[in-house]
Structures are given as structure tokens and as C-alpha cells.
Amino acid sequence: IDTSGEESFVMLNASRPPFDDLRARQALTLATPLQAYRDLIALGVAPDANQMFTLDSPFYAPDVVQAGDDPDAATPLVADYCADVPDQCSGGKIDVELQWFGPAVITTRTAEILDQGWGGHFNVAFDELAQDTHIQEIALGQYDAAIWRQFGAVDPSLDRLFLICRTIDVISLNFARYCTDERDALIAEAQATPDDARRAELWQEITRQTNDAATYVFLDHTAWDNAFRAEVQGVCNRTSPDGLPLRCSITGATWFDSVWFDRS
Incomplete structure (x- = not known):
């Protein structure tokens, strides 16, 4: 079984309400029921993910821990957001759509588990789509939150198109539609440097900044298995x-x- 490639996560669209506001992204992150997902979906087979790198990767940032399982900490963030943006809230909760592709039992069950954790702070509308339509809407930014799988390149520079500013447009490859000039500069330096130690330092800092942006709620590292006679x-x-x-x-x-x- 190979667990070094691709991570499963909830991806948030930072280009439109409610997740164009860091408070909303942080609140959903804190309310995410990580342990319930990992117990009921990952089943101890797929390793827990805190970031896009596995523990044995030279790019792994050991100080980055995925926030979650803390709905009480989400409460003041939701209250502040709804006071400022009441049109995005109903009954004191943030209105949000969760999208995934299906029909598939595992992703539907994942959505139900996430909703159980988010329900105290978010009014979650489900949107299950055929995979081709789902991918199209993600690329066009026609979603709020999505169950997604991505990253996992042997050289993380190959995954830069998912993170940098210049891939954000009407059709985007930076699907979360979030970037900063500072992070872009770090990615460019990491791609250019021949120094392995420096490259690792840079990707660790990129990981920290990505975690602080709260655009991805990492769930697990995908476990791939190829079986043959x-x-x-x-x-x-x-x-x-x-x-x-x-x-x-x-x-x-x-x-x-x-x-x-x-x-x-």
C-alpha cells in the first residue's frame, strides 16, 4: 500500500462568500469532526493528514497540526461573521453548500459525518454531482466547500499550479482561488534552488502559510493499493x-x- 501520494481534504473557495472571509474558513476548520471521519472513513488504514506532505517527506513541517474537533472555538468566529455579513447567515449559522461527486457511498457518508460536526454553526446544503460536472464547477469556482483529493507529486514544485496566483482566472487550476505574493515568491525560490536543505525549509514555510490560510481541511493521506495475481x-x-x-x-x-x- 502506498500512502505517499495525494491527500483527501475539504477544499474551500476563497473567492466568494462565505469563505472569502478568513473567519468563516477558520470556523469551519475548527468545527470539522476530524476524529469521526478518521475512525469511520479512514478506518486506521489511510494515515491522518495535517498537510500535503507525509511524515517521511523531507518537506514535512512537524509544527503544523490540522485544526479541528473544536466546535466551541468556532462559536465566536461565526457570531462575528454573522454580525458583519447577515445575508450569508440564517438562524445564527453560516449558510454553505458542500459539493462532492457521486453516487458513491463513501463520499456521501463523508458528507454526512462532516455535516454532523458543522451543523451547530453552519446550515449545510448538499450538492452531489456527476464527476465531470463536479470537476467543471470546481474549476469555474462554482462551489463553496468541496470534498476533494489532490497534491502528492514526488517533487512538490509540480503541484505549484494548485497554489500560485497566475493559475487563478475564470477557469482556475488553483481551485481554492487563494494566493499571496509572499507564498508565490517562496514557491518560485523553492523551484529554482539547487540546495535540497533550502528547498525543504521553503516548502515547510509554504505549508505553514497554507495552514494559516485555512483553505484546506486535511483529512487523510490516500492509501493506494494495486493487487495482481x-x-x-x-x-x-x-x-x-x-x-x-x-x-x-x-x-x-x-x-x-x-x-x-x-x-x-
């Missing part, structure tokens, strides 16, 4: 020119150009 050979028999073994799979994808079948 004993007759299938050569799936992972790939080496570099100097004989070092290469990764067998990345974010669930496996190379099949070296596969052969043993019929003996």
Missing part, C-alpha cells in the same frame, strides 16, 4: 541507468510497460 510479473521491475530501483507507483498509477505473465 501471482502470474503477473515485472510490475515494479524498473531501475535507473545506475541500477537504483525506481518508484513502483505514484498516486496510484503503475507502469505497465515492463509487465509480463508467467504461465508456467
Whole structure:
């Protein structure tokens, strides 16, 4: 099982109400029932995620911990927000839509678990869509909150398009539609530097700033498994020119150009 690629999270659209306001993003983050999700959905198989990097990654920021399971701390944030933006609230709660693709039992159950945690502070409307429509609406920014899976590149610079300012437009690849010039500068430096230690420091700071922005509520690191009959050979028999073994799979994808079948 490979857990090094892609993270599951709730993604918030920072380009429109209510999540264009940091208070609303922080409130939903704090109210998220992390432990219930991890117990009932991840089932102890998919590791808990605090960020886009796993514990064994050189880019992992050990001081970053995903907030959640603290609905009481969300209460004053929701009260302040609703006092300032009453049109986005009903009955003292923030009105929000949660979108995901389906039909799929696991994502529907995930939505129900999230709503159980959020319900004390948010009026949550469900929007289950076919996957192609879901992806289109995410790219167009036609959502509030979404159950999403992303990141996981071996070189995090390959994931920069999900974070930088210049990929935000009518159609965006920065799906959360949030960026800062400061974070962009860190990403550019991380991409350019040949110093591995400096690159790790930069991505750790990028992780801290992303956590502070509260645009993603990380849930778990996706567990990928590829199973084959004993007759299938050569799936992972790939080496570099100097004989070092290469990764067998990345974010669930496996190379099949070296596969052969043993019929003996």
C-alpha cells in the first residue's frame, strides 16, 4: 500500500462568500469532526493528514497540526461573521453548500459525518454531482466547500499550479482561488534552488502559510493499493541507468510497460 501520494481534504473557495472571509474558513476548520471521519472513513488504514506532505517527506513541517474537533472555538468566529455579513447567515449559522461527486457511498457518508460536526454553526446544503460536472464547477469556482483529493507529486514544485496566483482566472487550476505574493515568491525560490536543505525549509514555510490560510481541511493521506495475481510479473521491475530501483507507483498509477505473465 502506498500512502505517499495525494491527500483527501475539504477544499474551500476563497473567492466568494462565505469563505472569502478568513473567519468563516477558520470556523469551519475548527468545527470539522476530524476524529469521526478518521475512525469511520479512514478506518486506521489511510494515515491522518495535517498537510500535503507525509511524515517521511523531507518537506514535512512537524509544527503544523490540522485544526479541528473544536466546535466551541468556532462559536465566536461565526457570531462575528454573522454580525458583519447577515445575508450569508440564517438562524445564527453560516449558510454553505458542500459539493462532492457521486453516487458513491463513501463520499456521501463523508458528507454526512462532516455535516454532523458543522451543523451547530453552519446550515449545510448538499450538492452531489456527476464527476465531470463536479470537476467543471470546481474549476469555474462554482462551489463553496468541496470534498476533494489532490497534491502528492514526488517533487512538490509540480503541484505549484494548485497554489500560485497566475493559475487563478475564470477557469482556475488553483481551485481554492487563494494566493499571496509572499507564498508565490517562496514557491518560485523553492523551484529554482539547487540546495535540497533550502528547498525543504521553503516548502515547510509554504505549508505553514497554507495552514494559516485555512483553505484546506486535511483529512487523510490516500492509501493506494494495486493487487495482481501471482502470474503477473515485472510490475515494479524498473531501475535507473545506475541500477537504483525506481518508484513502483505514484498516486496510484503503475507502469505497465515492463509487465509480463508467467504461465508456467
